Amino acid sequence: MLELPKGMGRINLNQEPLGLSRNANKAGFSARFRALLSPQLVYPHDFRLTEKEKTSICYLSFPDSYSGGLGDTQFSFRLRQAGGSRSSPFQDDGRYNREAPVTLQREAAHYFGYVYFRQVKDSSMRRGYFQKSLVLVSRLPYVNLFQCLLQLIAPEYFDKLEPCLEAVCNEIDQWPPPVPGQTLNLPVMGVVIQVRIPSRVDKPGSSPVKQCNQENLLPAPLVLPSVHELDLFRCFQPVLIHIQMLWELMLLGEPMVVMAPSPTMSSEMVLALTSCLAPLRYCCDFRPYFTIHDSEFKEYTTRTQAPPNIVVGVTNPFFIKTLQHWPHILRVGEPRMSGDLPKQVKVKKLAKLKTLDTKPGIYTSYKTFLHKDKTLIKRLLKGIQRKRPSEVQSALLRRHLLELTQSFIIPLEHYMASLMPLQRAITPWKNPPQIRPFCQEDFMKSLEHAGPQLTCVLKGDWLGLYRGLNSPEFPLWSQAELQEAAGCLRAPALLE
Numbered sequence: 001m002l003e004l005p006k007g008m009g010r011i012n013l014n015q016e017p018l019g020l021s022r023n024a025n026k027a028g029f030s031a032r033f034r035a036l037l038s039p040q041l042v043y044p045h046d047f048r049l050t051e052k053e054k055t056s057i058c059y060l061s062f063p064d065s066y067s068g069g070l071g072d073t074q075f076s077f078r079l080r081q082a083g084g085s086r087s088s089p090f091q092d093d094g095r096y097n098r099e100a101p102v103t104l105q106r107e108a109a110h111y112f113g114y115v116y117f118r119q120v121k122d123s124s125m126r127r128g129y130f131q132k133s134l135v136l137v138s139r140l141p142y143v144n145l146f147q148c149l150l151q152l153i154a155p156e157y158f159d160k161l162e163p164c165l166e167a168v169c170n171e172i173d174q175w176p177p178p179v180p181g182q183t184l185n186l187p188v189m190g191v192v193i194q195v196r197i198p199s200r201v202d203k204p205g206s207s208p209v210k211q212c213n214q215e216n217l218l219p220a221p222l223v224l225p226s227v228h229e230l231d232l233f234r235c236f237q238p239v240l241i242h243i244q245m246l247w248e249l250m251l252l253g254e255p256m257v258v259m260a261p262s263p264t265m266s267s268e269m270v271l272a273l274t275s276c277l278a279p280l281r282y283c284c285d286f287r288p289y290f291t292i293h294d295s296e297f298k299e300y301t302t303r304t305q306a307p308p309n310i311v312v313g314v315t316n317p318f319f320i321k322t323l324q325h326w327p328h329i330l331r332v333g334e335p336r337m338s339g340d341l342p343k344q345v346k347v348k349k350l351a352k353l354k355t356l357d358t359k360p361g362i363y364t365s366y367k368t369f370l371h372k373d374k375t376l377i378k379r380l381l382k383g384i385q386r387k388r389p390s391e392v393q394s395a396l397l398r399r400h401l402l403e404l405t406q407s408f409i410i411p412l413e414h415y416m417a418s419l420m421p422l423q424r425a426i427t428p429w430k431n432p433p434q435i436r437p438f439c440q441e442d443f444m445k446s447l448e449h450a451g452p453q454l455t456c457v458l459k460g461d462w463l464g465l466y467r468g469l470n471s472p473e474f475p476l477w478s479q480a481e482l483q484e485a486a487g488c489l490r491a492p493a494l495l496e
Helices: 051-060 093-099 143-160 162-172 232-251 263-274 297-301 374-385 390-418 440-450 462-467 473-494
Strands: 010-014 029-034 038-043 071-080 110-121 129-138 183-188 191-196 256-259 285-287 310-314 328-331 346-348 361-364
Touching (some): 051 110, 071 143, 071 285, 129 143, 232 263, 256 263, 263 285, 390 440, 440 462
Parallel strands (some): 256 328, 285 310
Antiparallel strands (some): 071 110
C-alpha cells in the first residue's frame, strides 16, 4: 500500500484480490492476494488491518460476476471498519471536517476503496489469465482524484512492480494535506494533478475549479474539474424519466438494490444516487459494490426482518433471487441507444423480478409524491439529439436536483430559525439560552403557510413527502442543525 498526504487516503495492489493503506490522511498500496485471503504487498508497511478487513478488501477488489472482457476496469467500494470507528492519528481531522462540505467529510467508521483491475490472457498463469487489482483506500470520497491517480500508477506498477510503488509512495508522501478552499498541485510520475478541495462556504452549484499558477508548472498540469463529482448525466441516462422518483427514494432513505452488469456501473450508479441530495449528506448506509462474500451478506439477505436503510450495488445474478424481497430494485443493463436517445427503463411490479434474465427496469410499487418535471426531461433529451456535451447535461441535472433539495430544506431552515432565542438574550455574562426543542407536529403546521408547495415550480403532494420521512435522514439533519446552532450560542459565553 501507498500513503497519500495528510488526510487523503491509501492504496493497495493484488493479483487475485487486493490490499489496503495507512491512515485517514495517507494512502496505501497493496499488491496481489494469495488464495484470495490477504494482499501480497502493502504500502505503507506499518499499516494495520484486521484479518476480517483484509478478507473483505480482497473480495471487493475483484469482479463478482463472470466477465469475459479483457483489459482494465475501474470501480469503487465502501467498507465498514471492523470494530466500528477508530480515532484518527491526525490532529487536523476536526478542522478538515468543520471546513469541508458535509458530503466530503472524512468518515470515521468506513473506508472507501478505489480499484484498478486488469485482466489479460497469460498462458503462464494457472487460470490462463493475468488478473491483478491495485486499490487505493481512503476515508475521503474523492472518487475523481483517486481514480485519476490510479490511472497513472496502475499500468506502471503492473510492469515494474514493487520499485514503482516505492517511488510513487515517496512522491505522494510529500503532498500537502487537503485543505478545504485550496487548490492543490500534486506531482506524481512526471505529471502534476491540479484540483481544488471544496469548502463548506462555497456557493452550492458554483463552478468547482479555480485554476492557479499554471504558468509556473511545466509540463502543464492535469486539471480535474472536480475532486468528487461524477458525470451524473452519463450515470442516469437509462433512468432520466424517473429521476424524480429516485430523488424521493433517496430523501426518504428507502432500501434499494442496484443490479448492474459490472462493478463500474454498479458503483457509479450508487454514488450518483447518494449524491442526489447535495448539499445534504445521504445519512443512510450505502455500498457501491457488494459481493456474496461480504460479512453483511446474511444481514441484507434475511427475510425475517425488513431490509436495512441502505443503497447497495451488486453484479452477481445470484442476488436477483436473494434480494427480490427488497422494496425497490433498479436493474440496469449495458448502455443502449434507441435511435439518438438512451433506452429508458420502465417501472415494473416486483412480482416480475423472478428469473436470471430479468429485464432492466425499476421494480417497485412506490408512488411518487411530486410530479415529473417534463420540461427538464425534454431539455435533456433534446440535448442528446443536439449532441450537447455531457458536462453541460450533467450541470442541468445537478442544478435541478439542487433546486429540489433546497426547496425541501428551506422551510425546515426557517422553522429551525424560529426555535432560536432572540439575539438580545445572548450575552457573554450569562449562561447561553436554551434552543426550543424540534417538534414534528409544529413543523408540519408551519408548512401549511410556508411550505414549498407555495413557491416551488414543481407541483405535487409536498406535505405528504414530509410526512413520509420515516428514515434517519430527517431527524439526523435536524439534530445536526440544532447542534451547530447551540455551538453558535455558546461562543459569546466563551469570550467572557
